[in-house]
Amino acid sequence: MLRRAVVGVCVSFGVLICADVFEPSADAQSSMLVLEDFQAKEADGFPSNWDHESQRSQSKGREAYKVQSENGAHFLSAKDAGQRIKKKKIDWDPKAYPVLTWRWRLNKATSGAEPIAAVYASLDTDLLFIPVFTKYVWSATKPEGTLTEGGMFSGSEIVVQSGTRDVGQWFEERVNVYDDFKRIHQHEPAAKAWGISIIAAPGVDIDFGPLVATSAK
Template sequence: MKKQLSWIVICLLPLTAWAVNDRIDIARFSQGDLGGWQRKVFSGETAYTLREAEGKTALFAQSQSSASGLFREVSIDLNKTPVLYWTWKIDTTLTGNDERTKAGDDYPARIYVVFSGGMMFWRTRAINYVWSNQQPINSSWRNAFTSNAGMIAVQSGTDHVGRWMKQSSDVCADYQRIFGEEPGQVDAVAIMTDTDNTGAAATAWYGDIWFGAR
């Protein structure tokens, strides 16, 4: 299933994100808030529910040979808030899949940042921050289905399975690194736990997500 391509050709009508000073909140799952998030189904449905985890509310994702995600339309100026911050946790990694191939394009946790090409829809691009099973941390590659999506392994392997991890990444710098040019504005953020290509099972937890200054 061409999950990457489907994500990046979504017709985007940006919504207003929650903004406080230099922080723009995208996901406030810790407050039990799913406002503005929409579902996108590719192949079967990953179940997304708000649950208590270690004394706080988070978004729990459970996939069984499925691929569906949640996305939120936003409008982010990377000149002002270029860094994406988030927390996440996985319960298990996927094993044996080569994520650089179409057959292995599955992840227990991933966050998309989508850049619209406007009227030139063929230029719509996305960066995927993923928890890889074997790719080295900070490595990047083009998605097997479309060169318009770049993948970055933020976590890899089993060392931190079962632990909440705090992450941050400079989206502006990542875009330049992958696509070789300056990015436009961010038009959507999406999350997905997917196992449709491998037929495996995976569960993950997503905490709050926001953009901020360096």
């Protein structure tokens, strides 16, 4: 597991990511899979091909999540969301592309927001066809590396970012979702991942950069 701040200089893990730009390098096409780059949005700014986990509060979700751009870089802004959204129509082989990378930037968090935000990687379903996921969280209080085992309806949780001091700072995350799944569930995931989803807590203002899967090499 690896994290580091993005402070205006480029870093590389098969995808070229800078504070102000995101684009794949020409020689990395076969080793990366862009799951979401937040380039496309609907008329109200909600990201294209995403859905709400809760059908009861769609209007709030559409208002909370908006695709935005800054200096040419696209990202998803989440403000006072309190609900999860999921990517539709995803085709991802987690064995070929086991490493999930993204960046996020906390702008505001109210006291008691726990976790602050999370990215879910769903690599399989159980016998009832309920997605089996690992939840990678930004925690206000728990130390990085903390693992909380999940239950029947709650996925296992791994803290990859902690604290609220670095407001306005982009952080890059790199996690091996394939290895984490096998370590936690003790079996191989499905040949095709079920999907990805995102959540931000109520009272939180946070931005999510593109989500990219890469080979382990």
